[in-house]
Amino acid sequence: MTRTWLLPSHLVEAARTGGRGPGEGRPRRTVRDWVVDTTIFLLAAFVGLLAAETSATYSSEAVALTDQLAGGLACCALWLRRRWPTGLAVTLSVVSVVAPTAGGAVLAALFSVAVRRPFREVAWIGLLAMAASTVQVFVRPDPTTGTPLAIGIGIVLILLVTAWGMLVRSRRQLVEALRDRALRAEAEAGLRAEQAQRQAREAIAREMHDVLAHRLTLLSVHAGALEFRPDAPPAQVARAAGVIRDSAHEALQDLREIIGVLRAPHDDEGDGSAANRPQPTLATLDSLVAEVREAGMKVVLDSTVADPDTVPAATGRTVYRIVQEALTNARKHAPGAEVTLTLRGRPGAGLDLDIRNPAPTGPVPPVPGSGQGLIGLTERATLAGGRLTHGPAPDGGFAVHAWLPWPA
Template identity: 55%
Template sequence: MTEYRWLLPAVLHGDLVGERSPTRRSARDWGVDIVVFVVAALMGLAAALAMHPVSSLPPAVVLADQVIGAAACALLWLRRRWPVGLALVMVPAALASGTAAGAVAVALFTVAVHRPFRTVAVVTGLHIAVLAPQLWWRPDPEVSFWGAMAFSVLSYLLLVMWGMFVRARRQLVLSLRERAERAEVEAELRVERARHLERERIAREMHDVLAHRLSLLSVHAGALEYRPDIPRDDLVRTAGVIRTGAHQALQDLREVIGVLRLGGEETTPDRPQPTLADLEGLVEESRTAGMEVTLDMRVAEPGRAPAALGRNVYRITQEGLTNARKHATAARVDVTVRGGPGDGLTVEIGNPTTAGQAIPGSGTGLIGLTERAELVGGRLAYGVDDQGRFRLNAWLPWAA
């Protein structure tokens, strides 16, 4: 019996291999249990009636047989809490009582449904082991011993196979349900991640596009604030520049929204996007705002650069000029663009770090530029060199 010692703690606690029987019955469970009890009682009654005419046992033994059978049927109400314990109790009941056959079948079926194969094999083996003394104790006069033995063993095996099939089907349904729930959760996580990435993309584009325009507006508005006595013509011109800058900022905002709605780098937005050939216009805007900017364009034909490449170079230069305007207002800014097909494009922006009054910044623009460059397979570096100048250097690939 040493190989069955592992069963004892599970029987005492009503639990095996991580499965715990329910402590509360639902309305459906009550209905099933009532039907099972009635079927087991009818089977026991039929066995008692069939045994009565041919029984040669004393009346006291027959009465004890019926009492044990009734008790076995009553114990079926415990099959959900202690299925293995009930099946083990049914072993001596099956040996002592023929009317307990229905309760024994229900207990064995319950174990097959609720417990793994190892447990079912042990319990079924114990019940088969008591068949021989049971049939010898109560032989059927119309059937031979071996015939009755074969029929009983086959009945037990079919009952157990049916129970294991029910268990496998329940596990399959549970697995499919868990898989569906997990897929639903994963889909929600993917949607949430997509929303998060879209928010980051919108924030990056908004910063790259609007920071330049708003910094220009800040410079012109600051001039009006500190010089309220400027001539009327200069005042009108400055106000016109502010109005034009605000209008351009709105146009840039519409462009960004158009690109984001289309959601692809290869699509064409509603409005034309900036290209490499538009760098001169960007530099001229900064010069109009009072900055000293030099542009050294060393690309033979800027108009032949791919649209995505030209747009990224434009945004990087735009952010570099915006940072220079914030942190080195009166300093000279040098912009150099060089390269070509096969070699890639290199953008260098440099300016001193000690001149002018800085507009507060968070540094997220440079982080966004680094991500923009890395997304297209390029690289970007920035920092202060040995001469005290802040330098921004970016390289973007240009296919041959």
């Protein structure tokens, strides 16, 4: 299943603009901007000079001078096209009706509008420029060019410049979309890495809890028994001391193995002594029950699963961890009570696990606990595709029920 990460648009925009907000001033012209603006200015001035030469040939000196002045002002106004592209294009289109020398500046302004403004705005400004070009043919006719030809040339030039500007706009939008997609992909990759690290930490914490809680609880319970029963028979004291020693040794060994896994850069590298630590399965459940029985706990196991090896390894490991945690809790909160484990299931129907213990009959020594074990077991069962419930039993004890899938 592919997970899609959705990032707020303002985060992507902030990454793209380097953190500059929309109201923090306009970006300064780059060297490329200066080169482009200067080139457009020179091209507009060149077209204006050609028109001025024609105007000087067939117009009076005053009209020619006015044309030249209007054309020069129009070309100078092009330096404002980045800030006010729409207003400049409209103004120059109107001026070009009476001043043919502003024709080059009009084309440059139309190009800017096509690059920076949406299509609807580009369309009506282009129509305005065509109308102005058509009216100009009648207001300032050129004797060397016929009226239909002059109108056609003006419309074709306007369409070509507008199409060129829209092509540049589309290319910029494509580049911007690819850049935003790259930034979004980079941010998503960072989020995925962060989530993977968090899941790895949670898995390590769950494994440490499952492995060490069982050993340390044995140690704590027997140490508490020695504290509350200092007058116990020597054989019982020696037996409890032996359990404490063995539990401490095994807990230390488990801790070393987990630390070895954390230190290994990859599971498939190194000597494999820690990374390839054998994982419990349903077949090792009998060993767990035998271990807690040797520690003095009463456990009754009733299982109808004939061949535990046929149970999937992940499901068997989940059952093992649930039983391990339940026995640990029963040993802490109901010492001396008999725990009943009932396991039923078959392929296709799943596994049903019931763990029950009655209420304690005597005083319970205080044992520290955070209550995170049952929460972790619920999460583990859910991740395995099953479910887990727990709570007080009607007889005052405690019950844990879990169902886990067992594919046919």
